[in-house]
Amino acid sequence: TGVRVTGTSFPRLNPSILADDGDMLHFCSTCAFSQACVAEGMDKSSLGELHMLVDHVGPLHEGDHVFREGDRFDAIAAVRAGTVKTYIIDADGREHVLGFHLPGEIIGLNAIDGDHYPCNAVALDTVMLCRFSFPKLSILAGRLPGLQKQLFKLMSRDIGKALQLAGDWSADQRMAAFIVELSRRLAARGFSATRFRLTMARTDIANYLRLAPETVSRVLKRLQDDGLLRIDRREVELVGLKPLETLAAPVLRN
Amino acid sequence: TGVRVTGTSFPRLNPSILADDGDMLHFCSTCAFSQACVAEGMDKSSLGELHMLVDHVGPLHEGDHVFREGDRFDAIAAVRAGTVKTYIIDADGREHVLGFHLPGEIIGLNAIDGDHYPCNAVALDTVMLCRFSFPKLSILAGRLPGLQKQLFKLMSRDIGKALQLAGDWSADQRMAAFIVELSRRLAARGFSATRFRLTMARTDIANYLRLAPETVSRVLKRLQDDGLLRIDRREVELVGLKPLETLAAPVLRN
DNA sequence: AGCATTACTTGACCTGCGTCATGGCGACAA
């Protein structure tokens, strides 16, 4: 949707969604921000202050953009529901997928340096977001050491993730690492670790893993033939999590 | 050197180096930290506070480690002189180079999440460092918005850099991007943009760019034959910066 | 329902880069 709020690149909040927002506190307990605040033993008023500056955004639908490359940067966002894909289109018109962001995860951290988003972010399904004005968040972080620490940690983690993706691994290793990591991230948010739906197309996975879409198909087929997983269209069931983890181990470093 | 200061993984400061440290202020004006402080119009006392918590470390010599994977994390460091290579050894014993860090640049940002360094850092030549206790730096960042902002920016920038390296580019594109970026980073610190010395071995470049060392040789040869650069052992002269930048453009996004 | 569209799969073939093997050359020592 092209609807924009003045002063931000985020689509307008659909007020209708606020009504059925009863499980907000439950969600927040699994969100990357307040998760840490709670873990740090931060008092309720701190968490309250964080909630004060949240804008709820959504629902966005498949294909809706959260922001586009070149949009003025002023906010990061936590994915509340759904999946967000970040990507760039290079000079030759090829798409490079930078990442997939699941509920509880943060988008926009790579935009802080520079005042425009360096990439696009698009919803892969129905997406709900918590938007945090970054200037406001920074000021709050100056007063709340736990929040500042959490921001540092989140960014540090993203550096590490990006570096491991950058490594030199075989197609099988990257595919296995992708599946295992997805499983772990879903499990961390309370979803099943062994049965889930791929919200992204094969071409997205391919662009993310620097493979051809055909190779993604073939590798998945091979993993299925080897009894490591079962896949039907976008539904995945991990059968042999152990050998998958072994295959992914050099990438994920564990 | 195995010499360690209690409570840190950084090698001990050689006091002899403090004596001839007259150009400290000049260096600091090009360092990633105080550079921003000055640019932000931060007052002298803030810069002074930053200087208060700096430990000067070095000189380290070629092959000396700044820290190793698994060392307890408690500090980040700015490279003051020389080149630092960060790398991991994967489960199969293969080395993966994560980055090269030139004077003015920061190492250790990917260690903030987790309390151990996730990689090794080794001096490629004679290296001098400014060591910043991270807990102390965090506290100071809470009081100095400019410092906090700079830390956020540095980390955000590293995410972006890691993601661009992760992309799917040809050997020529990656090599050109590597050379051009090196040139720009050196130029930003006051060195020549067109004539410089590669402080790293071909194998290091190869591991960084996910290429075979042989491919690095061949690509450099080709770039030389095409008149884009001249290279003799580790001395490089960029002759055709323009076409090099064109080749590197999709990677560097400009 | 019928058709178009998009996403995915599968097979055949091709190629960019890796691997292996060899040789050159500068640095350093004796």
Add this chain to the structure above:
DNA sequence: TTGTCGCCATGACGCAGGTCAAGTAATGCT
């Protein structure tokens, strides 16, 4: 000087994964 050692270059060859082409199946549109 002469060896030797580490780093780098270069040629021959192989292969993982890309490209091209064709087919299938689910989904949306009219």
